[in-house]
Amino acid sequence: MMVFNRQKQRLLLEGKEYTPDDIRRCMVRGVENYPSAIWDLFLFLQEWFNDSPLLAVHTSGSTGMPKKLMVRKEQMMQSARLTCEYLNLQAGDTALLCMNLRYIGAMMVVVRSLVAGLNLIVRPASGHPLSDIHEPLKFAAMVPLQVYNTLQVLEEKERLKQTDILIIGGGAVDARLEADIQFLPGAVYSTYGMTETLSHIALRRLNGPAASEHYHPFSSVHLSLSPENTLVIEAPLVCADILQTNDIARIHPDGSFSILGRKDNVINSGGIKIQAEEIEKKLRLLIPIPFVITSVPDKRLGQAVVLLLAEQPDIQEMEKGIQTILEPYYRPKHILVADCIPQTGNGKVNRADCRILAQRLLQLLNDSSC
CATH class of the missing domain: 3.30.300.30 (ANL, C-terminal domain)
Incomplete structure (x- = not known):
């Protein structure tokens, strides 16, 4: 059963349960008593469990200046629910947090853990997130460079093969990386989304019999195209406004879609x-x-x-x-x-x-x- 009351949520951190009061006590002990990645997690949880219904997140700034947005925690929990239901994540499943908690992708790993009761395994954001992971993972979220680096080291590659579900976001998965992950026995997905949609609103299976060249949106998401063929997103569970993106897209008859590139990246030569x-x-x-x-x-x-x-x-x-x-x-x-x-x-x-x-x-x- 998923938990949407923030004060009743519990964080299962490497097998140990933490209540909101436990997090407050950890903060009182001070930064010097914890590894930096754990302290960053506690800082996020302090914001998550406070009385405000809003949380500050930052865009990546990949095409311009980074921006700070205020988003609703309730909508973050709905995003978490959509992903957990789609991937059939259950209470007690191990989930790896190995990205920077400044950005929405990492925040949503934590929120999924809180909502669905996942057992969170935390490692610092680095190019080799599986370097010292010893238990099999049910779920992990990484950026393409982390996946690429992991595949270059035999021990890390074997650990990735023991991961049941891997989602890759924060950048495009190129053809070579997509070819390299075909041998992985677990399910691997590329995600489509942005800070404004509170992580992804669509997934594309990259390997196995269900592999596809198209992204498949969650059932609550409605997509259309602008006159400039850029994707328009209506996702009322996670975003109050209709979102006009800069992504040039093609929508297919079955409701799936392909991204051709960004309008900002069109070169008129x-x-x-x-x-x-x-x-x-x-x-x-x-x-x-x-x-x-x-x-x-x-x-x-x-x-x-x-x-x-x-x-x-x-x-x-x-x-x-x-x-x-x-x-x-x-x-x-x-x-x-x-x-x-x-x-x-x-x-x-x-x-x-x-x-x-x-x-x-x-x-x-x-x-x-x-």
Whole structure:
């Protein structure tokens, strides 16, 4: 039975039950008595159990400035219910918290645990969340980079194989990562959602017989398209307002949908509208290092497509490959190398910073050639 009265909720933390009063007593003991990840959890719970019906959350800032939003705790609990029912999570199931509690994805792991009575296992937010996990997990939520890193270490990979349900959010799952997780015996899902929808409102199965290229929304969610083909979300259980997204989408006859990219990431180059994510998808099998498609201002084209790389590759070989994959109008006009691809605090590509970095690198290149 799920519990929606916050004062009657109990946190099952690594097998030990905590009441709201227990959390208050832990806070009195002070930060020096707990590991940092546990203390961050207690700070969140202090806010969760106070009298306010609202909670502050922060957007990631992947396409612009991060924002602080005030959201209703009741709607967070409804979001938790939807996920737990969809995935059939039951009281006592182990759930891993391994993400930054500043963001909604991590907060919702805790709220699901409170609502459904899950046994929460806590690890610091890191690139290797399974490095010292010893018990099998029923449920885990990670960002793509955490999953990728886990698959590179044999012991961690074996622990991931013992995880029954894995959801991946906070960024796109590329084709190579999707191929790598096919061997996992547990169910793996990509999530679709945002801070405003209090985590995800749709899931896409990535492996097994039920694998799909489409996202399937929860039954209480209604979707439509704007005149610009961006997704419009009506999710009254988790969001009071109709949400106009910047995600260009295609809705299929069965109610599922596909995301083609963000409206913000359309590059208008010489009158040709280029979706950055679609170009990235085509190039991922060719380019084995971190990269992003971005743009710089161009006097002739308006915007010029830029391939921004995190390492120095064999440029000539890469250009040959690009010519076989992309039509002329879609090929990068500039290939630039950076120390790293800018990211937000929760691991998403920071598109705004990528554009700024590309302009700066191109200017330095032009100045050095003068």
